[in-house]
Amino acid sequence: MRLLRALVAGLFLLVAVVTAQAAPAAGPGWTAVWATSPQKPSKTMGPSWSTEGFTNHTLRQVIRVSQGGAATRVRLTNRYGAEPLAIAGATIAVTESGANIRPDTLRPLTFGAASEFRIPAGADLTTDPVLLPVAPFQSLTITLHLAAPTGPATHHAQALATSYRATGDHRADAAGVAFTETTQSWYYLSGVEVFDLLPRRSGVIAFGDSITEGIGSTSGTDNRYPDELAERLAAQGNPRAVIDQGIGGNRVTVDSSWLGDSAQRRFRTDVLDQPGAGTVIILAGINDIGLSAAGAGAADTVVPVSTEQLIAGHLDLIRQARTKGLRVIGATLTPIHGSPYYSPAAEATRQAFNEWIRTAGAYDAVVDFDAALRDPADPQRFAPHFDSGDHIHPSDAGYTAMAAAVNPADFGS
Structure with missing residues (x-):
């Protein structure tokens, strides 16, 4: 062979x-x-x-x-x-x-x-x-x-x-x-890319911002949630390519010179053009919410984004994915209480958007990362062992919990 x-x-x-x-x-x-x-x-994201x-x-x-x-x-x-x-x-x-x-x-x-x-x-x-x-x-x-x-x-x-x-x-x-x-x-x-004798459109693309990118995990250890998901699938006898297309600070609706082109703009190259992909998991929007108000980031990054605009952006991503026959999984936004992004208004937007993700039926399936990571005693916050310490990015254990929350049956074939 x-x-x-x-x-x-x-x-x-x-x-x-x-x-x-x-x-x-x-x-x-x-x-x-x-x-x-x-x-x-x-150089805005750090020395390079x-x-x-x-x-x-x-x-x-x-x-x-x-x-x-x-x-x-x-x-x-x-x-x-x-x-x-x-x-x-x-x-x-x-x-x-x-x-x-x-x-x-x-x-x-x-x-x-x-x-x-x-x-x-x-x-x-x-x-x-x-x-x-x-x-x-x-x-x-x-x-x-x-x-x-x-x-x-x-x-x-x-x-x-x-x-x-x-x-x-x-x-x-x-x-x-x-x-x-x-x-x-x-x-x-x-x-x-690799060549295989028995190709199938089984690849999974994790698309989003710094939480998909893996910020808060231990550098050099491949503990991002897409890494953990690929390992989990292989261990279960269901190996698939899992691709990480996260950018720190990225937003659904807003382009940035240092936080990346908006999710809507980069979706074609980063998702639709990936050979072998069959499913995309979209976890995106916390930066649109957090950078809607002054004080959460540098002045040149603040652009107000409403719940309705965020939903419209996700509907556009869903439409783009379906033009290429991809299954689309929507992910709820994870807790932000204690971080610079938090305010009562920001939390209300996060809750409203998560409710839409869970109930609107726009996606083929939903993965509830919010439920997987939140503290049962204080649902606006991360459970302590899932918090990297900045109250917005998961720890290594948190990323493992995210991978465990994904249902492989949602990938289809």
């Missing part, structure tokens, strides 16, 4: 190299097994290299896939770049530890069989497939050599994972000793 998979993947690799395209089209058998939502260059970009640097980034496959390809993005992005060379390998890789798994990443390639400003690109079989929950290291100045870099600000930088060309280094600089963001990555 292993030999058969390798032969089929090799045949597909030969065809794909000849027919490679810049668009992230879903070829037969390709399934997204990891993704992140690109953001504009910004996004505004300065890279010159004569090698960038090494570690991700963990949620499902395995016989061959692999990588989606790169220059979505918010002002100029074409020159990739002087790139590799992929199985991670050993930190910035170290397993040398026997090192593979070059190419585009149109070329080791050097350019990504136009505003565009994404999918590399040629490589014969690198991966196992579920395996960590992969993607290394980019950026010789020419890149300018400000498209990135994902809060990766909750360590990325590494070295000066010069170290794309093929097995040891990570040259990678002496680190950050907690991802750069130019938007997804990883």
Whole structure:
């Protein structure tokens, strides 16, 4: 069986190299097994290299896939770049530890069989497939050599994972000793896909804000709720790719230069364009509520949003999902009492919106994250052991409880 998979993947690799395209089209058998939502260059969410970009640097980034496959390809993005992005060379390998890789798994990443390639400003690109079989929950290291100045870099600000930088060309280094600089963001990555002989539209996309992104969980441990959900499904004998498309501070209705394009605007690229996806879980709106009033955030982020506007935004997301045949699960908004977002007016909006989620019948199914995390003695607050300490983001235990609250039967087939 292993030999058969390798032969089929090799045949597909030969065809794909000849027919490679810049668009992230879903070829037969390709399934997204990891993704992140690109953001504009910004230092507002914390220290990063996004505004300065890279010159004569090698960038090494570690991700963990949620499902395995016989061959692999990588989606790169220059979505918010002002100029074409020159990739002087790139590799992929199985991670050993930190910035170290397993040398026997090192593979070059190419585009149109070329080791050097350019990504136009505003565009994404999918590399040629490589014969690198991966196992579920395996960590992969993607290394980019950026010789020419890149300018400000498209990135994902809060990766909750360590990325590494070295000066010069170290794309093929097995040891990570040259990678002496680190950050907690991802750069130019938007997804990883695998090829399988028996593809099915079973992938689940978790879409939302910092709670989906995993803020409050322990960095570097893959304890975000989508990670926990993928592990739970695999343990139950129902393995599926689970993709995390959360952005900290993101809103349903409002675009931001540093909190991401609105959920409505980014839904197509971050959800509808993901190959192999069959279901999306939407947990979004707490930032629309919390940033509706002065005092909850920086002055340039405050935009009043009503319950009716929030509901209209969700109805638009549902409509978009159904145009691509996706099942849509709506999630209730989790507690905020004790956080800067809390006020009696904000709480009233949260309760009204949650009531709509639970009773309107707009979604195919509902997951009640509010009920899973709230304190029975004080329902406006997190249960203490589910609170990361800031009273708005769950702890590791809270994210595990969120994953447990999702009913796999709601995914359909």
